[in-house]
Amino acid sequence: MAVASPLRNLEDEVLCSICLDYLKDPVTIDCGHVFCYHCIIKVCESTRKTLSCSLCKTAFKKENIRHVWQMASLVENIWKMKVDEERQPREERPPQQSTEKLCGQHLEKLHYYCKDDRQMLCVLCRESREHRHHSAVLLEKAAQPYRGKILNHLKILKGDRDRIQNFQTTGEDEIQALLTKFQHYRQNIASVFEQGHQFLREREQYLLEWLVRLEQELTDGRHSRVTKGSEEVVRLGSLISELEKKAQQPALELLQDPSDIISRYPRKKFWIEKPISSAIKKRAEEFSDKLLSLEKGLREFHVRIILNSQTANGYLSVSPNGKSMLFTGLWMNKHQRGQRFDPEPGVLGSKGFTWGKVYWEVKVDRIWWRTEEEEETVRCRGGTRSVFASSCLGGFLGITDGYSSLRYRNENEEFEEECSQENGLWPKFCLVGVARESVVRRGFLNFTPEEGFWTLQLSSAVVYICSSSEPFQILSYCPRQIGVALDYDGGKVTFVNARTQEFIYEFSSPFTGRIFPFLWLNCMRSRLTLRP
Template identity: 35%
Template sequence: MASASVASLADEVNCPICQGTLREPVTIDCGHNFCRCCLTRYCEIPGSESEESLTCPLCKEPFRPGTFRPNWQLANVVENIERLQLASTRGLEAEDACPEHGEKVYFFCEDDEAQLCVVCREAGLHGAHTVRFLEDAAGPYREQIQKCLMCLRKEREEIQEVQSRENKRIQVLLTQVATKRQQVVSQFARLSQFLEEQQSFLLAQLDRLDGDILKQQEEFDSLVTGEIRRFSTLIEELEEKNERPAKELLTVRCETRKCRKPEAVSPELGQRIRDFSQQALPLQQAMKAFLEMLCFELDYEPAHISLDPHTSHPKLLLSEDHQRARFSHKWQNSPDTPQRFDRATCVLARSGFTGGRHTWVVNVDLAHGGSCTVGVLREDVRRKGELRMRPEEGVWALRLAWGFVSALGSFPTRLALEEQPRKVRVSLDYEVGWVTFANAVTQEHIYTFTASFTQEVFPLFGLWGRGSKGPVSLLWAQGWNQALWT
């Protein structure tokens, strides 16, 4: 910093004509400074004999040669700057010099870890020591630095890879959120239309009930009015007879008539009013179906699972439609192929996944003592010999047994659930790297694995114990949501 400041000051005291440090600086009428000799030569340039034609080399203001004024203060400043430059140069040379002898350092004593000049080396104090040239002595340190640099560069590359991978995950998640937003808007638009149609239908039903009630009210009023009129006539006749003499009264016969008691609302109409709430049942069912479908569309695509008999362990019995597996103690006559499990009683789905978001449901029906495993398996996992079910080996799975559920991580973790799941929903998000398990009946979350998938993964099913069986079904049937709104 000091040397840079000195250099900056030196630039300020340069002569505009020769571009060198000012020598015997003089000032002219305009205030600019020049070397005396430089300005004298400038005035002697051919064509400038007239004093009126002389102008400042910088600002072009006219000046007269006889007006040169020595600038002694500036001369002192120039002298001081030159001293500072000289001191700075000597300081830089002193940094590479031996502090004891002032000679340049060329050697390094490895025993004393000291830098030596020629005089130090010849003095005898380091005669029995290992003395090397500075560059040779610095070689091992340079190698060590290179190794550290390699490690640091490797770690930086790993961090950059993590950053790239996580940025891709973020982009995938942002895309998923945008898709979910579109699905929500679309589904609620359809729901709004459906609700308007249902409202119109129910209001029309209520309008018909209103009309029928008013019609029966008119009929009731007409009937009651007639009966009142009839009874009023009878009452008048009896009152007239009651006023007659006793002789005539004894010859009068009195007739009694029964009153008809009409109903304002017929039993059929009353039943229709009471049953009106049944008209809203389809709406209730449709709302439930809408919520289920919305959750489905905001979740994952249904995977069409079919068990692969070429991978099935010989103790597993598969149904004809390859949708069910059952454990049997009797070995099947199955060819021993590289794809087939020979020790783990497992079977894979026929198709795997290399991307996307997928979900499927496994119906679990375990007898006492039986257990099963559901999850996903990486393509390159060996199917011969012992199958180590943990993420490091390429398996992300749950184990369900009689009375407990465990997540098969690096160390199996027993999970505390509200109830033993009979239907397990498995959801795979390949790009984000999530394998999620949930109770397909109660929607209770069971466990989520986080991974980084680079190969094809397959749905995995394993069964142990007599009576264990694991029918596989799709989460949603095809065409289900189309039937809801049409």
């Protein structure tokens, strides 16, 4: 290593900075730097500007170029030392020299590339007779076209790699977005089924309570029957015992009273009562019908219907659980929002539908109607039997209350008479039905299918259908509970009397967009309640 270092330093001093090879016919310029004669002449011929040294940028003149013969002798001696060193055994060479690729013939560094023979040449090979007249260039210059091809192909490959990575990234984003959507679906499924479970729990409690009432009535009837039967048996036993004693009296005593003995002990119409009253049998039949209806209803999808208070008019008060609303007559919302109805006292349900079937009920309460207990008493005393026509909904119906047709207090009749005198017609006090999400919510509205409303108009004692600008009457009484069945795919909205399952009316119209439950109320003596 100590022997090779001075030679390497001397070798660096005799290299031309233009061709990077040993100096050939060395010459010097004005600044004193040395170049090959042919190299500096090419520089002079290639430019028309002021000539300058490639090392120090000092200007020089072509006529001041001078040969340096001593440098030519020095270059020759250093080259010979280089050849002698390269001829040493390979194991004796310094480590840095053993890794260099040398000419196999002259053991010189390879600096040139012969285009004619496509061979790499050392300095001696280039000057040899074989390659002297061939086109030879420096290795770096000869490698440039190949390096350019490699770089171009490398650019193409990198582009392909980037496109694949971008494709993977985009695909991963799409997959993640779909997985996120699946997570939302999972949450929606849990929410929907929780609503279904709540619906079933409410129906279960309702049926169980009804069954308890039936059992209690049947048990009370049995006790009454046993008591009355026992009393009648005791009475008849006393009469029989007395007559038996009479029959055993002597003729003298028996004939002392000449009147008809049988007439003195008349046979009364003895008590007999059926084990189960007709009222209980009727209610048991209705209960059985409701179980059948439950089986049909469970085949459909039930959801929990509640009201969206954000859409309610300012005069309406929606309960905290969203199941009922009142017309207060007091403006409670000072700042109207874009989704509220104004001035119409309407409200939409919180959930809209774009497919499937759903059924819900709306209970209509007026202060002059009989209470449910009074209605039930009238029913048990022989009211008209309900007609449970579940087939009219084709599988929509859930469990509903079974009551007879409605009866009103005299106060109702007085109110209707007052309204009739003032307005000349039966006034509407509520609307029940469905509405399209895109309906207009500002100004006075026409509640017709053309405007996106499918509703029944309820007055105090009459039901109208809103299918045109002029509603027409379809019922001469006002049901206390309306069943609404929406079949989105079938394009139908069916209304029934929920307490008798009597068919009222059916709209048939293809739906577009999301359809919501809709209620409208403008009477202070009224309340609308959603069930279930």
